[in-house]
Amino acid sequence: MSAPRLELRGVSKTYSNGGLPVEVLHDVSLSAEAGTVTALLGRSGCGKSTLLNLSGAMDFPTSGEVLIDGRATTALSESELTALRRRRVGFVFQSFQLLPTLTVLENVELPLLLAGAANTSEAARQRLRWVGLEEKAASMPYQLSGGQMQRVSLARALVHSPDLLIADEPTGNLDTASGEQVLALLGEAAARFGATVLIATHSAEAAAIATVRVCLRDGRVEGIERQ
Numbered sequence: 001m002s003a004p005r006l007e008l009r010g011v012s013k014t015y016s017n018g019g020l021p022v023e024v025l026h027d028v029s030l031s032a033e034a035g036t037v038t039a040l041l042g043r044s045g046c047g048k049s050t051l052l053n054l055s056g057a058m059d060f061p062t063s064g065e066v067l068i069d070g071r072a073t074t075a076l077s078e079s080e081l082t083a084l085r086r087r088r089v090g091f092v093f094q095s096f097q098l099l100p101t102l103t104v105l106e107n108v109e110l111p112l113l114l115a116g117a118a119n120t121s122e123a124a125r126q127r128l129r130w131v132g133l134e135e136k137a138a139s140m141p142y143q144l145s146g147g148q149m150q151r152v153s154l155a156r157a158l159v160h161s162p163d164l165l166i167a168d169e170p171t172g173n174l175d176t177a178s179g180e181q182v183l184a185l186l187g188e189a190a191a192r193f194g195a196t197v198l199i200a201t202h203s204a205e206a207a208a209i210a211t212v213r214v215c216l217r218d219g220r221v222e223g224i225e226r227q
């Protein structure tokens, strides 16, 4: 059997808070397959964003292992990590994080330029079409609504067809209708592009589209529900 796309094995994370160690994740184990959506649920401060950062190899566990396709993130060299982050992981944030001085198309194109890809403009246009915003290609981010900005950031996160799509409270700043559009696209990213989608969320609507729901409480897994 092949390894799951993402696996956390006994992951703990301790931060230093003014010199004092604070454990924010404790012995978390879970796995996520290609083409599935996993929702991380739990109160503010329970460790969702920390878990996402570890899953995207932006940070590393204090103990335990995060494996992507069976390889521990801590076993990768700097250049392997850079390649992994640029080619295989896409991020979406609550606050969109679009670059204000670039056009919509340029924002979407950016990950491809960083990865040294060819035909970047056509690929970016294709993703913009997918999120229904091709006609906004030449607009600046400030000219868009929040929902549109989040769809652009989703197009950007998926432009390099990442294996892992990580969304941190993607609907947190959106009205219900825009939030639903973004969630439908996240579901499609898994179903159509085969991405492993990981969403940290407070929203019941987001939890409802997930294949797997992981409830966190004070850095521990309280329960895992599969649909």
Ligand SMILES: Nc1ncnc2c1ncn2[C@@H]1O[C@H](COP(=O)(O)OP(=O)(O)O)[C@@H](O)[C@H]1O
Pocket: 015, 016, 017, 024, 042, 043, 044, 045, 046, 047, 048, 049, 050, 051, 200
């Ligand atoms: N870089 C950091 N240094 C110290 N403490 C942190 C850091 N990042 C997060 N924390 C703390 O870790 C806990 C979990 O935070 P976080 O993962 O952001 O939770 P959530 O996303 O569920 O709100 C919080 O108590 C937070 O203050």
Ligand SMILES: [Mg+2]
Pocket: 048, 049, 050, 168, 200
């Ligand atoms: Mg958070």
